[in-house]
Amino acid sequence: MGKVRLKEIARLSGVSISTVSRVVNEPDHVNSETREAVYGVMRELGYKPGYKASVSDKKGVLGVVTPQMYSEFAMDLILALEEEISPHGIYPLLINSGEERSLSVLLNRDSRWAGLVDMAVLVNMDVDERAFHYLQERNIHCAVVHSRCPYCFSVLNNNYLGGFDAAEYLWKKGYRRPGIIMWNNENNNIQEDRRTGFLKALEGRGVRADQIPQEYSRISPAGGSACTERILRDHDLDALFFTSDTMAIGGLEYCRKQKIRIPEDIAVMGFDDIRMASTMNLTTMKQFIPAKAKTVVDHLIQCRDAVLPPEYPGEVTMTPVLVERQTT
DSSP states (O other): OOOOOHHHHHHHHTSOHHHHHHHHHOGGGSOHHHHHHHHHHHHHHTOOOOOOOOOOOOOSEEEEEESOTTSHHHHHHHHHHHHHHGGGTOEEEEEEOTTOOBHHHHHHHOOGGGGSOSEEEEESOBOOHHHHHHHHHTTOEEEEESSOOSSSEEEEEOHHHHHHHHHHHHHHTTOOSEEEEEEOOTTOHHHHHHHHHHHHHHHTTTOOGGGSOEEEEOSSHHHHHHHHHHHHHHOOOSEEEESSHHHHHHHHHHHHHTTOOTTTTOEEEOSBOOHHHHHTTOBEEEOOHHHHHHHHHHHHHHHHTTOOOTTOOSEEEEOOEEEOOTTO
16 A cells, blocks of 8 residues: 555545644544544554654663652652663663653653653553554553553553452441542542542441542642641541552641541551551552562563563553551
């Protein structure tokens, strides 16, 4: 087949050439139904859109792309990835996407980093078909952490069951008046699944969702502290469930300053089991961060060495487990 032109894609998709151009260059500005129709025609014609990019020689570099570069979870994962990948002569390059979760949008803004890496780990990033093909064409092996992707290997967390088990644990410990503290990030399935699981468990105990106070702030110790102040000012609670350890650490600090005894006056529980959680004796739901890093690196090395077995799963889900410490 000769060179595929946008005019032909537009005709077969039933849209204008300008719409096809927007799908290629600004996919987030096109509704999903139209976008998928255009992508379908591109697949049929064998058309793979590119980006303006600078490709250079690459030497043993793993790109770690995430919108949460400065969160404690991201830093723990990066350290675990470095520990797993460095024996293979590969070292991480950190790419901070800011608040951008779309890999396509990020590549449109700046794709120079893709010319520097052999592999990529995409943490909490949304990877569409166009972005995946861009990496594939440049022989960049990739894996996704904490986002489901139909195009490349994904490592997920069973956040719903983690939240469910957290609520069950608190209930069995005798806590009947819990509150939830979350970070204010819209359309975040990770946090929403944790919240939904927590509320579902309590619903099974006869507690309605509207009876559970909830507070939001940025994902930081300061955000956790501010939420704790607000929720305890307005509600009589005996337990707090934080959807991230980072915020729970801020809650613990607020309680310490206010001379609120933990767990005698109020129990505190987090989610993630970052390194600081053990230092703070925080009860939490463990995410198995080193195991996730090893699973990702094993996959990438097998891809690099072309020894990936055909039965290798496209997705691995890990279920958090309770780590009980002194805050409950």
